[in-house]
Amino acid sequence: ETGVTQTPRHLVxxxxxxxxxKCEQHLGHNAMYxxxxxxKKPLELMFVYNFKEQTENNSVPSRFSPxxxxxxxxxxxxxxxxxxxSALYLCASSQNDRGRTEAFFGQGTRLTVV
Amino acid sequence: AxxxxxxxxxxxxxEAETVTLSCTxxxxxxxxxxxxxxxxxxxxxxxxxxxxxxxxxxxxxNRFSVNFQKAAKSFSxxxxxxxxxDAAMYFCALFTSGTYKYIFGTGTRLKxxx
Numbered sequence: 001e002t003g004v005t006q007t008p009r010h011l012v013x014x015x016x017x018x019x020x021x022k023c024e025q026h027l028g029h030n031a032m033y034x035x036x037x038x039x040k041k042p043l044e045l046m047f048v049y050n051f052k053e054q055t056e057n058n059s060v061p062s063r064f065s066p067x068x069x070x071x072x073x074x075x076x077x078x079x080x081x082x083x084x085x086s087a088l089y090l091c092a093s094s095q096n097d098r099g100r101t102e103a104f105f106g107q108g109t110r111l112t113v114v
Numbered sequence: 115a116x117x118x119x120x121x122x123x124x125x126x127x128x129e130a131e132t133v134t135l136s137c138t139x140x141x142x143x144x145x146x147x148x149x150x151x152x153x154x155x156x157x158x159x160x161x162x163x164x165x166x167x168x169x170x171x172x173x174x175x176n177r178f179s180v181n182f183q184k185a186a187k188s189f190s191x192x193x194x195x196x197x198x199x200d201a202a203m204y205f206c207a208l209f210t211s212g213t214y215k216y217i218f219g220t221g222t223r224l225k226x227x228x
Contacts, residue, residue, distance in 0.1 A: 002158065002160070031214060033216070035218075040220075041220070042118075042218050042219060042220045042221075043205070043218040045215055045216070045217070048214060048215060050214055055214060056214075056215060088157060090159065092159075092216070094209075094216075096211070096214055101147050101164075101209050101211075102147075102149060102161050102164050103149075103159075103161075103207075103209075103216050104161075105151075105158065105159035105160075106158075107156070107157055107158045108157045108158075110157075
């Protein structure tokens with residue numbers, strides 16, 4: 001258990017559905033991340049939040065919409081997705097102070113778009 | 115731009131033997147950190163070991179150690195006395211304080227043979 005919890009673990013959605021992924025960290029960290037992990041590709045950084053402010057949007061399509069209401073919670077809102085968006089979505093958190101920078105990951109949400 | 119390269123898609127090691135996984139990176143930042151993460155079939159990314167770039171001494175964690183060659187921008191992971199539970203995907207990652215981003219390599223799948 002890393003202290004980062006993602007729900008749901010699995011999600012199947014149609015291309016016209018709207019759903020949300022949730023991430024919660026109990027580590028007191030000040031930064032949170034969304035990554036996309038597809039087969040045979042490097043982990044793709046999607047969004048970064050530092051102190052609840054979005055500091056990175058890595059050219060992610062607008063059908064993915066992040067929300068960070070506080071430093072412990074991070075959401076990824078999904079709408080009108082495409083089959084190629086099927087992947088493992090990983091949330092991570094870290095405390096970006098010098099000397100304590102390792103990221104802690106959740107178990108991921110396996111998303112299938114049908 | 116920061117990059118991380120893992121040139122070994124797959125490696126095999128006999129149980130109780132030693133294996134070395136390779137990683138090279140590139141960054142223009144002077145303040146950065148390097149990590150090795152393990153991702154077993156359960157999907158949870160677990161930190162194996164970390165190295166601060168400003169430290170010359172190679173990090174060690176029990177059976178895991180790194181060979182950090184800063185000038186060559188090389189960061190290899192050595193696993194001694196390999197165990198069946200070491201079988202997983204291993205990712206090398208780079209964090210730079212200037213960008214607050216973790217950049218991952220494509221991973222190396224390690225198989226441990228009984």
